Amino acid sequence: MEETMEGPGESDIAPAVLAIGRPVFPQALIDTLRRIAGVDHCMVFTFADERTARCLLDIGNIPIGPDLGAAYSSHFHLADPNRDVIFRERASVSPIVLPTFARRMYSARYAKIFFEDADIVDKFATAIWVEHTCFYANFYRTISQGRFNSEQVARLNRIAPGVGATVARHFQAQIAPDHNPFHKLELLFSTIAPLTHLTGREREVCLRILSGFSSEAISADLAISLQSTLTYRKRAYRKLGIASQNELFAIALRLLTSLHGLN
Structure with a gap:
């Protein structure tokens, strides 16, 4: 049917x-x-x-x-x-x-x-x-x-x-050649491993973490519960093999540097 x-x-x-x-x-x-x-x-x-x-x-x-x-x-x-x-x-x-x-x-x-x-x-x-x-x-x-x-x-x-x-x-x-850092981050999550291994929600949460959002602000922006935000963050960190926000920043910085070197 x-x-x-x-x-x-x-x-x-x-x-x-x-x-x-x-x-x-x-x-x-x-x-x-x-x-x-x-x-x-x-x-x-x-x-x-x-x-x-x-x-x-x-x-x-x-x-x-x-x-x-x-x-x-x-x-x-x-x-x-x-x-x-x-x-x-x-x-x-x-x-x-x-x-x-x-x-x-x-x-x-x-x-x-x-x-x-x-x-x-x-x-x-x-x-x-x-x-x-x-x-x-x-x-x-x-x-x-x-x-x-x-x-x-x-x-x-x-x-x-x-x-x-x-x-x-x-x-x-x-x-575009002059795309801003946030757009570069979006590009990383869409095209470069290991960030591409994340689900859509996991990517959205990590992008906001990198943009300086608190867990509460992420929940409000995505219209999801705080518990859901924490769960997506935990799953993302596990897939990336990290345990902290600082390690997420380190991954993003390393990949952004690499991406800049290819441009």
Whole structure:
């Protein structure tokens, strides 16, 4: 039986739009996509040229998401059939809705790594070019959910232009040469291990710790209980192999220094 989607209007992406430029953007985006079309996981990549890709966002319920982002960015993007469409439409000023997902479009190796091993059974993708940079957003469904039904696909088609523009607006600052330290921190948590091993909430809590928020302030900003904040912090520290705020700052400083050296 196909799922039915109830709730706010299908084009209501206001929560994601209002979160542009804020640490809560990843969670606001996935929450919006889940509410409107039952999206299980979201990944955003950027292309500046035909040989280079970078993962800007990985959030949702796929545990190996960070590994997929790293593998895609390193070389598998060259085998993505959507890439040809994206670069063919490079002159377009409107968001691009990519072809309907079909497993036969992908090589056996690509399909095994990016679909079978990750339990992904369906995806919807959109891309938008902003001057010389492309932002490529992918929305996934896993085995536990089943494929997108026709109503969900229709909803994704309707919101794709708005979502693409929203994603581009949020991440433009991160990839700009003069992006500020907080945007650099967001980039670290989205792209560099071991920070990419954290869940969305764990990342949000750690970002606020690094920004000087107290536990109480984090709870208020994220609209969660103090106990939840402490739990997310504990889980994050355990995954990072640390036990204190000072050690979190040390990791961030080391990675920021490394990132600066690559620019």
